[in-house]
Amino acid sequence: MSAKVTSQATFEQDVLQADGPVLVDFWAEWCGPCRMVAPVLDQIQAENPDKITIVKLNVDENPELAMKYQITSIPAMKVFQGGEVKTTIIGAKPKPALEQDLAAFIG
Amino acid sequence: MRKVIIIGSGPAGFTSAIYAARANLEPLLIASSVEVGGELMNTTDVENYPGFPDGIQGPELMAKFQAQAEKFGTEVVYDDVTSLSLDGPVKSVTLGSGAVHEAQAVIYATGSAYRKLGIEGEERLSGYGVSWCATCDGFFFREKTIAVVGGGDSAMEEATFLTRFASKVYVIHRKDTLRASKIMQERAFANEKIEFIWHSEVAEITGGDAVNGVILRSTTDGTSRELALDGVFVAIGNDPRTHLVHDKLALTAEGTIQVDGRSSRTSVPGVFAAGDVIDPTYRQAITAAGSGTVAALDAEHYLADFDDASVEVPAAEAAAVIA
Numbered sequence: 001m002s003a004k005v006t007s008q009a010t011f012e013q014d015v016l017q018a019d020g021p022v023l024v025d026f027w028a029e030w031c032g033p034c035r036m037v038a039p040v041l042d043q044i045q046a047e048n049p050d051k052i053t054i055v056k057l058n059v060d061e062n063p064e065l066a067m068k069y070q071i072t073s074i075p076a077m078k079v080f081q082g083g084e085v086k087t088t089i090i091g092a093k094p095k096p097a098l099e100q101d102l103a104a105f106i107g
Numbered sequence: 108m109r110k111v112i113i114i115g116s117g118p119a120g121f122t123s124a125i126y127a128a129r130a131n132l133e134p135l136l137i138a139s140s141v142e143v144g145g146e147l148m149n150t151t152d153v154e155n156y157p158g159f160p161d162g163i164q165g166p167e168l169m170a171k172f173q174a175q176a177e178k179f180g181t182e183v184v185y186d187d188v189t190s191l192s193l194d195g196p197v198k199s200v201t202l203g204s205g206a207v208h209e210a211q212a213v214i215y216a217t218g219s220a221y222r223k224l225g226i227e228g229e230e231r232l233s234g235y236g237v238s239w240c241a242t243c244d245g246f247f248f249r250e251k252t253i254a255v256v257g258g259g260d261s262a263m264e265e266a267t268f269l270t271r272f273a274s275k276v277y278v279i280h281r282k283d284t285l286r287a288s289k290i291m292q293e294r295a296f297a298n299e300k301i302e303f304i305w306h307s308e309v310a311e312i313t314g315g316d317a318v319n320g321v322i323l324r325s326t327t328d329g330t331s332r333e334l335a336l337d338g339v340f341v342a343i344g345n346d347p348r349t350h351l352v353h354d355k356l357a358l359t360a361e362g363t364i365q366v367d368g369r370s371s372r373t374s375v376p377g378v379f380a381a382g383d384v385i386d387p388t389y390r391q392a393i394t395a396a397g398s399g400t401v402a403a404l405d406a407e408h409y410l411a412d413f414d415d416a417s418v419e420v421p422a423a424e425a426a427a428v429i430a
Contacts, residue, residue, distance in 0.1 A: 028243075028246065030242060030246075031240075031243040032144070032149050032165075032166055032242070032243070033142075033148070033149070033243060034243070035166075036148070039185075059246070066247065070235075070316075071247060072234065072235060072236055072244060072247040072338065073233075073234040073243065073247070074243055074247075076234065088234075092142070093141060094139075094141055096203055
């Protein structure tokens with residue numbers, strides 16, 4: 001199961017108005033570590049389909065949102081709940097480390 | 108049990124895999140979970156790798172290395188090594204998933220990791236204006252003022268690359284001469300957006316939620332001054348990644364894994380090392396690839412002797428020797 005793609009147009013509905021926690025993966029084509037962490041996020045999504053929703057946001061195509069959430073380093077993964085950022089993870093990390101960072105949501 | 112396990116997926120790891128696979132050693136290569144391809148994955152144009160006169164993108168070059176290794180039968184596993192047992196004739200490698208793989212020989216090619224400044228503000232503001240990856244993060248500094256810390260090739264490359272986005276790029280260096288190659292220096296000197304701040308080191312990175320500047324300290328008279336910045340890119344070099352083996356293999360004074368002369372033989376028989384993890388000096392993709400070749404050939408030689416020994420020595424005696 002692959003992470004769904006979100007954008008400026010659907011962000012409100014996909015992320016801010018969502019019921020459960022939503023992890024937004026801020027990424028870009030030209031970012032090597034982003035490409036590395038993408039399959040790990042896919043795995044985490046596949047293993048926790050009911051606990052968390054993972055969506056991808058391309059910062060190249062959605063610079064306003066990248067600026068709004070003050071992204072200066074990618075991959076940046078922000079978990080939103082009730083429209084607010086609850087957790088920020090910066091940088092590609094191995095799966096066990098990401099799972100630990102996300103324990104409050106998928107534990 | 109495998110014949111050989113290769114740990115690392117940069118130029119050294121994949122080149123040793125190409126040679127080992129072509130020698131029918133059926134290598135297993137542990138590529139890491141999120142750093143597959145190594146340091147070149149964070150670069151853009153690679154202009155000094157022979158065979159690519161028009162240059163090649165770092166990630167594309169590494170994809171080619173991997174494709175060539177896999178073509179000859181290398182099995183690649185995307186996981187991280189958590190522990191190693193290297194003594195004796197059977198080596199074992201434990202992965203993050205809990206899987207344990209055994210082999211007669213191990214090629215250790217884990218490369219190096221970005222060196223940190225080790226100063227106030229660096230960790231806290233990492234990802235909030237402090238970066239180690241210009242290609243990843245330069246995009247977010249459009250029309251901003253930033254600094255690159257360092258004086259080597261990677262610092263010049265990052266500074267030049269970052270002028271695509273930033274309005275101003277300072278290069279902060281402790282001396283007034285650069286370690287960088289002539290061509291990289293000249294490119295940086297010619298760039299109007301780049302200004303050099305010589306004889307200076309960063310004493311502290313400042314800012315609340317995000318970087319707002321640095322405190323510079325003069326390396327000549329020790330005086331300090333503030334410099335307002337939106338971002339700091341750290342490019343002061345790399346340290347060999349030896350944390351899994353520092354108590355198992357002999358290291359050099361520089362912290363690299365010690366090898367025997369021009370070979371890749373470490374202090375433990377059957378364990379070979381290649382690439383940046385043994386190289387405190389050159390650290391190029393091509394030297395790492397050459398070093399990977401040496402390791403594969405040394406491992407092949409070792410395994411041939413290993414096979415001869417097991418043929419010649421009767422089973423009972425072999426057991427006694429191993430015990």
